[in-house]
Amino acid sequence: MLVNNFLEDSARKYPNKVALITDEGSYNYREIDDIANKIAQALLADNLKKGDRVAIFMNNSLDVVVGLFGILKAGGIFIIINTTAKTEKLAYILNNSRASVLIASKQNLPVIAGACNNTPSLKDIYMAGKDIPSGQALHKRVCSLEEIMGGTNNSRQPETHTIDMDLASIIYTSCSTGPPKGVMMTHFNMVSAANSIIKYLEKTEEDIILNTIPMSFDYGLYQVLMGFKVGATIVFEKQFMYPYTVIDTILREKVTGFPIVPTIAAILLQMDGIKKHDFHHLRYITSTAAALPVAHIDRLKDFFPMTKIYSMYGLTECKRVSYLPPEQLAIRPTSVGKGMPNTEAYIVDQNGDRVGPDMVGELVVRGSNVMIGYWGMPEATAKTLKPGRYSWEKVLYTGDLFKMDKDGYLYFIGRKDDIIKCRGEKVSPKEIENVLSEIDGVVEAAVVGVSDFLLGQAVKAFVVLKKGLKMMEKDVQRYCSQHLEDFMVPKYVEFMDELPKTAAGKIDKLSLI
Numbered sequence: 001m002l003v004n005n006f007l008e009d010s011a012r013k014y015p016n017k018v019a020l021i022t023d024e025g026s027y028n029y030r031e032i033d034d035i036a037n038k039i040a041q042a043l044l045a046d047n048l049k050k051g052d053r054v055a056i057f058m059n060n061s062l063d064v065v066v067g068l069f070g071i072l073k074a075g076g077i078f079i080i081i082n083t084t085a086k087t088e089k090l091a092y093i094l095n096n097s098r099a100s101v102l103i104a105s106k107q108n109l110p111v112i113a114g115a116c117n118n119t120p121s122l123k124d125i126y127m128a129g130k131d132i133p134s135g136q137a138l139h140k141r142v143c144s145l146e147e148i149m150g151g152t153n154n155s156r157q158p159e160t161h162t163i164d165m166d167l168a169s170i171i172y173t174s175c176s177t178g179p180p181k182g183v184m185m186t187h188f189n190m191v192s193a194a195n196s197i198i199k200y201l202e203k204t205e206e207d208i209i210l211n212t213i214p215m216s217f218d219y220g221l222y223q224v225l226m227g228f229k230v231g232a233t234i235v236f237e238k239q240f241m242y243p244y245t246v247i248d249t250i251l252r253e254k255v256t257g258f259p260i261v262p263t264i265a266a267i268l269l270q271m272d273g274i275k276k277h278d279f280h281h282l283r284y285i286t287s288t289a290a291a292l293p294v295a296h297i298d299r300l301k302d303f304f305p306m307t308k309i310y311s312m313y314g315l316t317e318c319k320r321v322s323y324l325p326p327e328q329l330a331i332r333p334t335s336v337g338k339g340m341p342n343t344e345a346y347i348v349d350q351n352g353d354r355v356g357p358d359m360v361g362e363l364v365v366r367g368s369n370v371m372i373g374y375w376g377m378p379e380a381t382a383k384t385l386k387p388g389r390y391s392w393e394k395v396l397y398t399g400d401l402f403k404m405d406k407d408g409y410l411y412f413i414g415r416k417d418d419i420i421k422c423r424g425e426k427v428s429p430k431e432i433e434n435v436l437s438e439i440d441g442v443v444e445a446a447v448v449g450v451s452d453f454l455l456g457q458a459v460k461a462f463v464v465l466k467k468g469l470k471m472m473e474k475d476v477q478r479y480c481s482q483h484l485e486d487f488m489v490p491k492y493v494e495f496m497d498e499l500p501k502t503a504a505g506k507i508d509k510l511s512l513i
Contacts, residue, residue: 001191003190004073007029007032007033008033008157009229010231011030011033013029014205015029016030017231017233019234020062020233020235021253022062024061027062029228029231032062032065032066035062037073037155037156038148038149039066039071039074040071041074041153041158042143043076044158048075048076049075050076050161051167052077053079053098053170054077054101055103056104057090057111058083063128065224072168073158074158074160077167078168078169078170079093079097079099079171080171083105083214084485086111086484088483089180089485091115092179094115095119096182096375097375100124101125102125102126103126104125105127106127106133113137123141125142164186166187167187168185168190170182173426174428174431175380175430179431181377182377183316183317184372185319185372186372189368189369190319193318193320196341196343196367197320197340198229200323200325201284201310203230205230205231207233208232208233208235209233209255210235210249210258210259211223211224211234211235212239212240212246213424217425218316219314220259240263240267244271247271251279257282257283257286258282259285259286260285260286261456263423263456266296266454267454268300268303279307280306282304283308284307284310284326285300287309288312288314292311297309297333301329308326309326311323311324311329316426318370320343323336323340332409336411336412338408338410339365339367342368343365344366344367347362347363347364348361348362357405357406358404360401360403360413363398363401364395365395365396366389366396370396371385373385384399399417400412400416401416418448420448421457422456422457422458422488423487425485427459429447429448429449432488433445435480435483435484436463436476436480441469441471442464444499445463446509447462447490448462448509448512448513455491458491459488459492460491460512461490461493461494462495462512464496473492499512500512
């Protein structure tokens with residue numbers, strides 16, 4: 001099976017059923033499949049070859065959904081980029097992936113224009129919005145996405161020769177030592193991951209799933225993929241900026257599934273009057289990215305007494321690793337469960353040998369959901385994917401420290417590297433430190449994660465300035481906001497005369513936490 005079959009099969013089974021609800025309207029499976037076919041035909045007419053990369057730079061919308069399925073139908077590989085990315089990161093991803101087409105919204109034009117100055121592989125831009133710029137202005141060929149989607153052009157499903165071992169997507173994730181890494185997932189990887197999660201969440205065509213999470217984040221992406229596979233309905237709501245609006249949507253649409261991250265849980269639990277509403281239709285809530293605090297679990301159960309709450313753990317390199325059955329939540333509230341169906345998770349020491357119960361070591365994952373590697377990074381791939389039990393397999397060394405109890409339940413301890421988990425997103429301290437070092441007058445900088453009730457972890461920067469120079473916290477934050485995604489901008493900035501060092505002369509981050 002291929003990922004695009006999720007949409008195609010549901011369009012045959014449930015052609016008139018509402019598949020997607022957005023601010024702009026509702027769309028059934030047949031409509032979405034037809035529009036995706038038009039995009040696929042346009043890509044092929046523009047000489048897209050099997051395995052070519054196509055980037056999508058848009059917020060959650062119908063355009064993103066039909067775009068990714070259209071890319072797959074044409075035999076391409078999709079890349080969804082967070083719209084908070086600044087020019088430098090967009091340009092890096094386009095160049096690193098050698099994307100030939102960009103599907104984007106005019107509202108992000110300033111960032112796109114800056115990134116397009118030096119992207120030789122990029123030939124075409126399919127742009128959504130009114131009064132789109134000329135191709136001459138961007139030094140690329142620019143087409144109207146609306147005209148492609150709404151025109152009378154061919155909506156027949158194209159014939160391609162994709163097989164499940166072919167790449168379906170590249171998902172870029174932060175790296176502690178350098179630029180983002182492109183996680184390569186085949187159709188087989190993604191179908192396997194979707195099947196396993198669908199199984200333990202017991203998803204069906206009756207589900208109505210609310211998605212507030214960007215599809216550039218695999219947690220948000222898979223809500224759509226899994227929903228379309230079973231013929232469910234997906235409801236897009238703007239990111240969790242207006243929590244009362246989200247609650248109204250849950251009630252109005254009779255939502256059955258609500259994926260959250262700990263930050264959303266923290267916001268929910270501060271809202272007044274939630275308990276007065278009837279949420280009997282809300283079948284499950286899932287949480288991933290970081291373990292929910294026990295106090296949050298207890299209050300969520302109080303707010304949503306009829307709802308199953310799933311605490312889960314995963315990472316982009318394999319999508320999902322484990323889940324805690326809801327009936328275990330009261331018994332093991334700090335656990336993220338056992339390996340999900342068709343996945344094995346175990347813990348090893350520094351020599352790669354399995355350890356016993358309650359011993360801390362690195363979590364290793366084996367399964368058909370494990371990525372095939374990092375795009376264009378063979379050395380990084382070799383450090384993460386290592387020989388497994390059998391000669392033909394590679395297993396994923398997650399870089400996360402865990403322990404396992406005598407019953408096989410997993411408990412997250414920490415990261416081997418210094419990646420920060422902020423608002424459910426992976427944040428690279430190195431990437432922020434590089435930007436801080438560009439500020440005129442900054443001599444040295446270090447970035448760490450600190451505990452935060454709403455964010456899980458907040459970004460804190462320690463900055464050393466040239467002698468005699470004065471700078472305010474807001475000056476640093478303003479510069480960072482111009483060059484970094486919003487979730488990477490330091491919440492706290494502390495100025496120091498010097499940074500603590502180890503005996504080897506390296507910055508001692510442990511003493512800063």
